[in-house]
Amino acid sequence: MSAADLRITAEPIDNGRCKFLVSEPIHAGGVRRFASPDEARGSPLPEAIFAIPGADVSEVIVSGNLVTVVKRSPAPWPVVGKAVGQAIRAALAGGQQAVVTKPAASGSATADDALYERVADLFESQVNPMVARHGGRVELIDVQDAVVMVRMGGGCQGCGMADVTLRQGIEAMLQQQVPEVKGIVDITDHTAGSNPYFAAAKK
Amino acid sequence: MQRPSPRLLLLLPTVTYRTVAFVEAARRLGVEVTVASERPSTFEQANPAGLVTLDFADPARAARQARAFARRHVLQGVVAVDDDTAVVAAAISEELGLRGNPVAAAAAARDKHQQRQRLAAAGVAVPRFELLTTAEDPERVARRASYPCVLKPLRLSASRGVVRADDAAGFVAAFQRLTAILEEPDVARCGDWARQILVEEFVPGREVAVEGLVTLGVLTVLAIFDKPDPLEGPFFEETIYVTPSRLAPTARQEVAACVQAAVGALGLREGPIHAEVRYNDRGAWLIELAARPIGGRCSAALRFTAGEGGTGNGEQQVSLEEIIIRHALGMSIPTIEREVQASGVMMIPVSGAGVLREVRGVGEARKVPLVEEVVITAHPGQALVPWPEGSRYPGFIFARGGTSEAVEAALRAAHAQLEFLTEPAD
Numbered sequence: 001m002s003a004a005d006l007r008i009t010a011e012p013i014d015n016g017r018c019k020f021l022v023s024e025p026i027h028a029g030g031v032r033r034f035a036s037p038d039e040a041r042g043s044p045l046p047e048a049i050f051a052i053p054g055a056d057v058s059e060v061i062v063s064g065n066l067v068t069v070v071k072r073s074p075a076p077w078p079v080v081g082k083a084v085g086q087a088i089r090a091a092l093a094g095g096q097q098a099v100v101t102k103p104a105a106s107g108s109a110t111a112d113d114a115l116y117e118r119v120a121d122l123f124e125s126q127v128n129p130m131v132a133r134h135g136g137r138v139e140l141i142d143v144q145d146a147v148v149m150v151r152m153g154g155g156c157q158g159c160g161m162a163d164v165t166l167r168q169g170i171e172a173m174l175q176q177q178v179p180e181v182k183g184i185v186d187i188t189d190h191t192a193g194s195n196p197y198f199a200a201a202k203k
Numbered sequence: 204m205q206r207p208s209p210r211l212l213l214l215l216p217t218v219t220y221r222t223v224a225f226v227e228a229a230r231r232l233g234v235e236v237t238v239a240s241e242r243p244s245t246f247e248q249a250n251p252a253g254l255v256t257l258d259f260a261d262p263a264r265a266a267r268q269a270r271a272f273a274r275r276h277v278l279q280g281v282v283a284v285d286d287d288t289a290v291v292a293a294a295i296s297e298e299l300g301l302r303g304n305p306v307a308a309a310a311a312a313r314d315k316h317q318q319r320q321r322l323a324a325a326g327v328a329v330p331r332f333e334l335l336t337t338a339e340d341p342e343r344v345a346r347r348a349s350y351p352c353v354l355k356p357l358r359l360s361a362s363r364g365v366v367r368a369d370d371a372a373g374f375v376a377a378f379q380r381l382t383a384i385l386e387e388p389d390v391a392r393c394g395d396w397a398r399q400i401l402v403e404e405f406v407p408g409r410e411v412a413v414e415g416l417v418t419l420g421v422l423t424v425l426a427i428f429d430k431p432d433p434l435e436g437p438f439f440e441e442t443i444y445v446t447p448s449r450l451a452p453t454a455r456q457e458v459a460a461c462v463q464a465a466v467g468a469l470g471l472r473e474g475p476i477h478a479e480v481r482y483n484d485r486g487a488w489l490i491e492l493a494a495r496p497i498g499g500r501c502s503a504a505l506r507f508t509a510g511e512g513g514t515g516n517g518e519q520q521v522s523l524e525e526i527i528i529r530h531a532l533g534m535s536i537p538t539i540e541r542e543v544q545a546s547g548v549m550m551i552p553v554s555g556a557g558v559l560r561e562v563r564g565v566g567e568a569r570k571v572p573l574v575e576e577v578v579i580t581a582h583p584g585q586a587l588v589p590w591p592e593g594s595r596y597p598g599f600i601f602a603r604g605g606t607s608e609a610v611e612a613a614l615r616a617a618h619a620q621l622e623f624l625t626e627p628a629d
Contacts, residue, residue: 007566012576014227015520074520076603078575130245158582163223164215164238167230168253169246194583198217198242 008088010081011191018077020067020084021189026092027099031063031187033144045098048087055080061149062099063141063187111180116143118178127170131156134197138170146182148174158193162186210235210252211532212269212281212295214288216259217242220499220580221284221524228524234532237276239269252276259287262294262306269295280531283474286313286360289494292474302531304494308470312494315357315401318469325468328461328488330404337385337398341378344402345371351405353436354381357396360498363594367405367436377437384592406490408483410434411448413462414497414505414523415476416530416539422463422476425523426505426541427455431611440590443614444501445547445607454482461487469494475527496523500578500599504548507538547610549600549618553589557625559597564620571620573604573613586628597623 007023026045035058040046046060049069059070069084091098123140131138135155142149150170156162166186174181211234215222229236237252238244241259255272257265269278281301283292289309296303311317319332330353335344348368354377356364364384366377378400384390385397412428428444448455462478475496481488496502507521521538529536559581568577581587581597588595598621602613 009566010569010576011578013223015522016231076575078603126249130249133245160219160222161215161217161240161244163226164240164244164254165246167226168236168238168250169244172250172253173246191579191582196582199582199585 006089006092008085010077010085011189012077012081015074015077016072017068017070018081018084019187019189020069020081020088022065022067022088022092024092025065026067026088027062027064030102031061031142031144031149032099032102033142033147033149033185034060034062035145035147043099044094044096045087045091048091049084052080052083052087055083061185061187063149066187066189068185068187112143112146115146115148115178115180116140119143119148119174119181122173122177127173130169131165134159135195136165136197141187143181146180148181148184149187150184152186152188152190155195155197156193157188158190158196158199160196160198162188162190162196210237210276210278211528212237212239212255212272212278214239214257214259214281214283214292216240216285216288219284221502224500224502224522224524225282225284225528228522229528232525232528232534234528237272237278239265257291259291262291265291266294266298270298273299280528280533282527282531283495285495285498286358286493289313289474293494296473302473302533304471304473308472309494311469312471312492313358314396315355315491316399318492319401319403321470322465322468322489325464327464327468328486330406330488330490332401332403335378335400335402337382337400341375342371344378345374348374348402349404350374351436353403353405353439354378355401355403356381356385356390357399357401358393359384359390359594361594361596362439362441362590364591365439366591367438373437380591405436406481406483406488407435408481408488409450410479410481410490411450411458412444412497413458413476413478413480415462415466415478416526417466417471417473417476418530420467420472422459422466423539424459424462425507425526425539427458428504428547429607438590440552440593441550442552443547443549443611444504445545445611445614446504446541447545447607449607450482454487457487458482461489462492465489465492474530475523496527499550499596500580501548501550503576503599503601504546506542506546507540508542544603545605545607545610546603547601547607547614549614550596551598551600551618551621553587553593553595553597554623555587555625556589556628557587558628559583559585559587559623560626561624562598563622563624568600568617568620571602571613571617573602573609574600574617575603576601577617577621587623587625 009021012018034040034046037050056073061068239257243256247254283289293304293306293309368374368377414426427448432442478492479490502523579598
């Protein structure tokens with residue numbers, strides 16, 4: 001596929017966060033989260049995104065064909081998004097890996113692995129039985145630097161109350177039962193949800 | 204003993220589009236939030252402080268439920284997002300002594316007939332109106348009606364069921380069509396209002412929408428949106444909103460004065476309002492006023508800026524939801540000055556009935572200059588229902604630019620790129 005054929009769809013969540021859905025995979029080795037330019041060093045795509053002038057990017061998460069960018073700047077996404085799109089195109093055209101594979105376990109990675117086990121237990125024993133009552137499921141994708149990454153499916157994907165489930169349900173439960181967790185990131189493509197439990201209906 | 208932290212009660216019906224905007228605004232403000240819905244979350248037992256079920260259909264009962272909840276978790280403010288929860292919020296604020304509207308005022312704003320009566324009695328310019336029941340003989344009523352007129356349900360949102368009639372035959376057809384909508388199970392069970400029809404004079408003119416915030420009964424206009432597509436009927440599906448309005452300054456002042464008069468006539472005291480006003484050579488006419496903010500995803504078209512004159516250069520940006528939450532909690536509001544740029548949203552019209560299979564052209568629509576976002580909210584497999592039976596827009600297009608004209612043109616150009624592929628419903 002040439003760079004011209006590459007399709008990138010931006011889905012702003014709010015003024016701080018935006019997901020970019022790319023028509024071809026960027027990183028097949030699970031989820032990579034970069035919370036600083038230092039962490040991105042060696043991976044051309046997040047390096048380029050952190051370097052976007054005026055965006056003040058604070059976080060880049062890459063998983064499969066999804067890139068989630070978090071910024072502190074009030075600059076609107078149409079402006080920053082064009083630069084992110086250019087970075088994605090350039091990284092994929094460059095011929096080298098856009099995102100390098102996760103390095104072998106360091107101290108923090110070991111801690112993340114331990115957290116992953118506890119969060120996975122919580123998801124299996126409590127979270128998923130709860131969302132299953134509405135036909136939903138929540139997949140634990142990864143834990144990086146104590147930030148939990150999830151993907152919602154079934155009745156949760158595209159559900160009008162998915163953000164309530166995420167913030168008031170899952171995040172609150174994590175704060176209580178795994179307080180070492182620093183945050184939760186939803187990397188779901190909610191526009192692809194075909195059977196949401198609650199579909200928005202009013203104007 | 205440490206006092207529990209005060210928190211915001213956010214009334215979110217499960218069908219609202221507003222969840223993310225309000226929940227994330229509350230998070231940005233660092234506010235503790237309890238989300239109340241009419242149906243239980245599966246996490247309610249796991250997070251009893253953060254989730255609660257209230258009977259939105261019975262505001263008095265919901266207020267008692269909120270009081271019971273507030274004994275365990277102190278509530279400092281309550282925010283509603285739609286017409287029904289606006290009445291619930293009023294009942295809760297009265298019960299708990301929070302900042303809010305009187306129940307009677309919120310209830311009158313929700314009911315189009317009560318609203319007309321109050322406004323007419325106070326001398327606010329409103330169309331002439333008459334209340335009918337669905338049991339009446341439409342042919343008999345049609346003989347004495349004035350034309351053109353508009354038939355409306357008393358409470359349905361998003362112009363669902365609103366039909367214009369230009370003559371007696373049109374009146375009978377509109378009456379029967381609206382009656383059929385009111386007899387649909389989701390509507391019929393809602394109470395007596397679902398057996399009533401408001402007939403009112405059709406008021407020609409340019410229509411604008413006013414977004415405002417009321418404090419101690421005084422209106423602050425946050426934005427006036429032009430609706431450049433003429434809403435002449437026979438149905439009244441909305442499409443484009445663009446601000447700033449291109450009405451002359453004197454006309455905008457008349458519009459604002461009309462809405463302020465309506466706020467006073469209804470007795471609204473606190474919180475957001477959204478009004479529809481027509482303007483013609485006889486002045487400003489109040490078509491509808493709701494005690495809630497703008498609906499759907501449209502609030503994303505509004506951005507307020509503090510500092511540097513709203514130039515968009517590094518200043519603090521505030522969303523409409525943040526302003527509403529701050530107001531409800533009595534927090535200081537950093538700005539109510541809308542950004543300098545023109546901004547607009549198109550509620551994507553439903554071009555035809557069918558089950559959505561695919562939407563094409565989204566990428567091309569996003570590439571149109573000035574277009575900021577194209578959001579498709581309909582999901583594959585969803586039935587698309589045109590107005591007047593329908594009320595769900597399949598998506599929204601947002602644009603910002605130097606002028607309202609440029610924004611409007613960008614919205615139209617982006618919409619022209621979209622193609623909704625449907626298949627016939629079973």
